Amino acid sequence: MSETPAKSAAITGAEIFVRCLQEEGVEVVFGYPGGAVLHIYDALYRQDKIAHILVRHEQGAIHAAEGYAKSSDRCGVALVTSGPGATNAVTGIADAYMDSVPLVVFSGQVPTHLIGNDAFQEVDTVGITRPCVKHNFLVKDVKDLATTIKKAFYVATSGRPGPVLVDIPKDVTAQTAVFEYPKQIKMRSYNPTTRGHSGQIRKALELILSAKKPMLYTGGGVILGRASEALTEFTRKLGYPITNTLMGLGGYPASDRQFVGMLGMHGTYEANMGMHHADVLIAIGVRFDDRVTGNIEKFCPYAKIVHIDVDPASISKNVKVDIPIVGQVEPILREMVREMDNMPDQPDQDTLAGWWRQIEEWRAKDCLKYDRSSPIIKPQYVVQKLWELTGGDAFVTSDVGQHQMWAAQFYGFDKPNRWINSGGLGTMGVGLPFAMGAQFAHPDATVTCVTGEASIQMCIQELSTCLQYHLPIKILNLNNRYLGMVRQWQEFFYQGRYAMSYMDALPDFVKLAESYGHVGMRIEEPGDVEGAIREALALKDRLVFMDFITDQTENVYPMIPAGAGQNEMILL
Amino acid sequence: MRHIISLLLENESGALSRVSGLFSARGYNIESLTVAPTDDPSLSRMTIVTSGSEQIIEQITKQLNKLIDVVRLIDLTPHRHIEREMMLVKVKVTDNTGREEAKRLTDIFRGNIVDVSQETYVIELTGHGSKLDSFLEALQGFPVMEVVRSGVMGIARGEVALHL
Ligand SMILES: Cc1cc2nc3c(=O)[nH]c(=O)nc-3n(C[C@H](O)[C@H](O)[C@H](O)COP(=O)(O)OP(=O)(O)OC[C@H]3O[C@@H](n4cnc5c(N)ncnc54)[C@H](O)[C@@H]3O)c2cc1C
Ligand SMILES: Cc1ncc(C[n+]2csc(CCOP(=O)(O)OP(=O)(O)O)c2C)c(N)n1
Ligand SMILES: [Mg+2]
Numbered sequence: 001m002s003e004t005p006a007k008s009a010a011i012t013g014a015e016i017f018v019r020c021l022q023e024e025g026v027e028v029v030f031g032y033p034g035g036a037v038l039h040i041y042d043a044l045y046r047q048d049k050i051a052h053i054l055v056r057h058e059q060g061a062i063h064a065a066e067g068y069a070k071s072s073d074r075c076g077v078a079l080v081t082s083g084p085g086a087t088n089a090v091t092g093i094a095d096a097y098m099d100s101v102p103l104v105v106f107s108g109q110v111p112t113h114l115i116g117n118d119a120f121q122e123v124d125t126v127g128i129t130r131p132c133v134k135h136n137f138l139v140k141d142v143k144d145l146a147t148t149i150k151k152a153f154y155v156a157t158s159g160r161p162g163p164v165l166v167d168i169p170k171d172v173t174a175q176t177a178v179f180e181y182p183k184q185i186k187m188r189s190y191n192p193t194t195r196g197h198s199g200q201i202r203k204a205l206e207l208i209l210s211a212k213k214p215m216l217y218t219g220g221g222v223i224l225g226r227a228s229e230a231l232t233e234f235t236r237k238l239g240y241p242i243t244n245t246l247m248g249l250g251g252y253p254a255s256d257r258q259f260v261g262m263l264g265m266h267g268t269y270e271a272n273m274g275m276h277h278a279d280v281l282i283a284i285g286v287r288f289d290d291r292v293t294g295n296i297e298k299f300c301p302y303a304k305i306v307h308i309d310v311d312p313a314s315i316s317k318n319v320k321v322d323i324p325i326v327g328q329v330e331p332i333l334r335e336m337v338r339e340m341d342n343m344p345d346q347p348d349q350d351t352l353a354g355w356w357r358q359i360e361e362w363r364a365k366d367c368l369k370y371d372r373s374s375p376i377i378k379p380q381y382v383v384q385k386l387w388e389l390t391g392g393d394a395f396v397t398s399d400v401g402q403h404q405m406w407a408a409q410f411y412g413f414d415k416p417n418r419w420i421n422s423g424g425l426g427t428m429g430v431g432l433p434f435a436m437g438a439q440f441a442h443p444d445a446t447v448t449c450v451t452g453e454a455s456i457q458m459c460i461q462e463l464s465t466c467l468q469y470h471l472p473i474k475i476l477n478l479n480n481r482y483l484g485m486v487r488q489w490q491e492f493f494y495q496g497r498y499a500m501s502y503m504d505a506l507p508d509f510v511k512l513a514e515s516y517g518h519v520g521m522r523i524e525e526p527g528d529v530e531g532a533i534r535e536a537l538a539l540k541d542r543l544v545f546m547d548f549i550t551d552q553t554e555n556v557y558p559m560i561p562a563g564a565g566q567n568e569m570i571l572l
Numbered sequence: 573m574r575h576i577i578s579l580l581l582e583n584e585s586g587a588l589s590r591v592s593g594l595f596s597a598r599g600y601n602i603e604s605l606t607v608a609p610t611d612d613p614s615l616s617r618m619t620i621v622t623s624g625s626e627q628i629i630e631q632i633t634k635q636l637n638k639l640i641d642v643v644r645l646i647d648l649t650p651h652r653h654i655e656r657e658m659m660l661v662k663v664k665v666t667d668n669t670g671r672e673e674a675k676r677l678t679d680i681f682r683g684n685i686v687d688v689s690q691e692t693y694v695i696e697l698t699g700h701g702s703k704l705d706s707f708l709e710a711l712q713g714f715p716v717m718e719v720v721r722s723g724v725m726g727i728a729r730g731e732v733a734l735h736l
Contacts, residue, residue: 126586131597135640138586155640188736189582189643313634316627 010176013142014043017106017173020149022049023181026077028068028440029053030061034081035121036108039173053440053469056461058085060433062092063459066101067430067437070420071395073226075157076103076437082110083121086167087128091427093163094132098424099247100224102161104152111171112140125167134162142175150185159192160311161224192310196327201335204282204306204323205343208336211280212351213302213358214240217263217292220247220423221285221309227330228252228416231284234333237340239352241359243271245286247423250413255392260359261368264292265560266405269367269569270359272560275300276567277358283307285329288318289424298565308332367558367571368409376551377526379403379478382533383410383450386476389533394446395438397421399431399455402484405556407450429458435473436462446474446537453479453547454503463516466543474536475545477509480552488555492570513545524549574603574623576655576726578734579636580644583609583616587641591618594639600624600632604657604723615643617734619725644734652729659704660686661695662718663711674714681707692717 011019017040021029030053033041044052055061058080065076076096080089086107096103110119126138135155137148148166156164208214216238222231228251235242235258242252243263252259261268263275275281281303286292293299299319307314307321308329315324325332370380383406386394396411397420398404404421413419420438422430435449456477466473486501510520519542523532529548536544558569581587588607595602603621610617622632629647636642648655665671671693678685678695681703687694697707701724708719728734 127589130586130590130593136586187640190640311638313631313638315634317631320627 008178010178012039012043012176013145013168013173014039016142016145016177016179017149017168018043018047018050019179020146020181021077022047024075024149024153026050026075029077029079030055030064030068030437031079032058032061032081032085034085034108036082036110036170037079037173039170040079040106040108040168052079053436053465055433055465057459058088059092059429060436060459060462060465062089062096062103062105063430063433064437064440064462065103065105066092066096067397067420067434068441069101069103069437070434071417071438072441073417074441075153076101077106078103079106080108081121082108082125083123086123086125090128090132093129093165095422095425095427095430096163097132097134099422100161100220101163102157103163104156105163105165107165107167109138109167109169112169113171115169125165129165132163133165136165136167138167138169139172140169142172142177145172145177146179146181147185150182151187154185154187155190159190160314193327194331196308196325196332196335198335200323200325201332201339204325205336205339206345207280207304207306207323208238208282209340209343209345209347211240211347213277213279213355214238214282215274215278215280215303216240216242216282216284217245217275217286218242218248218251218284219245219286221329222248222251223416225285225310225329226416227285227328227333230330230333230337234337237337238347240282241274241356243267243274245289245292245423246408246421248286249408249419250416253414254412255414260363262408263566264289265294266409266556266558269365269558269571270362272558272566272569273362274359276565278303281305283321284333285309287314290318293318294560294566294568295563300566365571369572370554374526374551377523377529377548379406379480379548379550379554380410381526382476382478382529382548382550383407385530385533386448386450387411389530389537390446390448394418394448395420395435395442397431397434397438397447397449399451400426400428400485401452401455402480402488402554402556403450403452403455403478406478428455431455432459432462432466432473432475435475436465436471439471439473448474448476450476450478452484453477453481453506453509454483460512463513463518463543467517470541471543472539472541473543475543476533477545477547478550479506479509479547480550480554481506482552484554485556491555492559492561509545509547513543518543518545520545520547522547522549573626573629574621575629575647575649576653576724577620577622577633577636577645577647578726579618579620579642579646580610580615580734580736581618581639582641582643583614584641587616590639590641591620591636594635595622598631598635600628606723606725612736615736619723621724644736646728646732646734648726648728651732653726654729655700655724655726656698657701657704657724658696658698658722659707660720661697661708661711661716663693663695664691664715664717665693666691670714677707677710681710683707
């Protein structure tokens with residue numbers, strides 16, 4: 001594609017594919033080649049605007065594209081071949097679906113005339129992915145390719161974002177058509193709401209301003225909707241306490257006094273007690289997940305609820321709300337801030353002060369305390385040191401398990417898009433590829449991955465990708481030799497019968513890192529934690545794998561056991 | 573409560589499985605589902621009969637609306653509306669009395685006999701589902717060989733209409 005073809009000349013589907021991505025401003029594609037996408041790879045080879053990153057497993061490609069999207073405001077793009085390439089991608093696609101990550105995934109397909117014949121490397125990709133995509137397409141005619149790709153990016157990134165898959169049969173990439181990329185796309189069946197209903201906004205404000213024990217409960221929608229600035233202004237103006245979901249961390253600065261920490265199963269005492277006793281709940285870009293609500297029957301028994309969400313199906317799905325506002329968080333919060341001063345009633349400052357006194361009493365419990373004098377490395381301490389030494393400004397990815405909760409609890413995120421984890425699907429293995437994606441989106445930033453010795457093994461092959469592309473990620477492996485989260489449940493709820501939760505036969509992670517061409521460190525003493533992290537951060541151009549041998553018996557507190565209410569936490 | 577929901581959806585391959593997949597994935601009841609292209613060949617019209625609490629019906633309509641292929645949707649239940657279902661029944665009629673009785677019942681229910689063979693009738697009947705049920709009950713004396721029902725179609729009375 002060195003020369004630009006004349007406007008009317010027909011070009012191949014593969015070339016059209018490349019041109020479309022260029023039109024969309026795509027800079028990075030994560031992928032893995034195979035028979036069905038060879039024409040596409042050839043077209044990618046013959047251009048130099050789009051970088052293609054070769055991962056080591058298609059699951060890694062999707063997670064990397066997610067990490068790229070979650071850490072920035074761009075759409076992630078991945079490319080896989082038909083059959084096993086597509087099935088390997090499914091976990092990543094489902095992960096993106098649960099966490100509403102804007103993603104366009106392209107999969108190769110067998111030639112159209114072979115579809116349905118059990119052809120070599122054929123699977124019904126559109127059928128397999130249908131329940132875990134926002135939408136998907138099978139392109140049967142090269143003439144439809146450009147419009148379909150335009151639609152895919154539009155659907156993935158608008159409204160409630162999500163993954164869109166485009167399945168492209170091999171013959172479609174060889175056939176030719178005149179390339180024309182639509183400037184805009186209108187779909188009669190898809191018109192997401194942007195601005196909230198003004199009447200609802202006023203009604204909500206009236207309720208919000210009349211609150212005696214208000215609580216702001218905000219989530220992933222604030223990050224996805226780039227609304228953290230608007231949220232901060234709104235929250236400061238109100239002077240109300242605010243809690244974030246796991247997906248909403250960084251949406252409001254954690255270092256601010258009004259922030260009472262994460263809520264939910266492993267949320268803080270003050271956040272959960274505040275929720276339980278609130279009389280007005282202001283829910284913003286959240287989906288009332290069961291990890292947050294605990295027992296639905298006991299959820300916020302005294303509260304009237306306002307809910308802002310772009311997806312009408314999120315509203316009153318799990319919990320009936322009193323005042324719904326459908327639309328994008330950002331413009332709605334901006335309108336609320338503007339309207340607030342014109343409202344007849346303003347919050348009663350004495351009542352609010354009383355509510356704050358109560359919250360401070362709860363906060364004084366210091367529910368995240370742990371034994372700081374322990375001779376064994378405490379995982380919380382490692383995260384706390386990481387926070388200190390990175391000035392709270394690093395990109396932090398995590399895998400799934402106890403380490404994920406400690407990262408969420410102890411790394412205070414002051415900015416959005418810094419915290420990148422898997423909340424909805426809870427996919428072990430995401431940490432390293434998420435970090436790769438984040439590093440590609442922010443080549444000069446400090447990108448760290450807080451993981452566990454079990455999770456990291458689920459996509460460990462990507463260490464090879466990291467070497468190829470010189471990604472200086474800092475991996476902090478909180479190695480407790482256990483499927484710690486599983487072990488904790490077995491300790492609490494199965495009388496300590498630790499079925500299959502011990503991680504036996506672990507590799508020597510230092511040697512493993514070294515064999516992939518990286519730097520490995522093993523840290524066994526609490527006194528060495530800080531020095532090791534410092535040393536690792538100083539190795540600016542190397543990936544460093546820090547294997548912290550941590551306390552095997554440590555549990556995540558507080559904890560709301562399944563079936564309990566938010567005021568029924570287990571504390572240390 | 574029973575609800576009857578009509579939708580217009582893109583007449584594209586896969587649209588039907590998105591709808592049926594939604595019902596199975598989310599565990600919603602589905603009593604019947606009918607679908608066919610409309611006068612506008614780019615659109616299909618689907619009628620779904622389902623049941624559930626108000627909260628579930630609300631979710632069903634929201635989730636259906638969320639599907640990219642769904643263009644318009646109406647829950648006909650709160651509106652005055654007409655419901656129709658078609659049935660074809662094959663009955664064995666071995667003697668004259670049988671034939672006469674079958675003809676008589678068909679007339680009472682305003683059906684038509686649309687196929688006659690030596691020993692069988694095919695009776696066509698259209699109406700509300702309960703009318704079809706009653707007809708089958710009335711036919712109890714006959715050996716019924718086959719029953720085909722179309723599932724329910726619906727349309728609102730008066731000005732209310734589902735169109736682009
Ligand atoms: C081991 C483990 C433990 C967990 N423990 C906890 C826990 O203790 N606490 C906790 O909170 N979570 C926990 N989770 C995560 C939990 O499973 C959910 O993923 C999370 O609570 C959902 O966050 P959310 O409500 O912010 O919704 P998200 O999944 O982030 O969804 C975003 C919501 O905002 C809406 N939205 C998106 N964009 C916009 C926009 N622009 N404008 C308006 N609305 C928008 C969407 O429609 C959606 O309703 C845990 C997960 C794991 C794996
Ligand atoms: C792919 C996948 N399989 C299984 C699980 C269930 N699971 C959740 S946490 C966990 C243990 C994780 O162990 P580790 O990575 O060592 O983290 P730790 O809890 O010890 O910090 C398991 C098995 C999961 N979330 N994802
Ligand atoms: Mg572990």
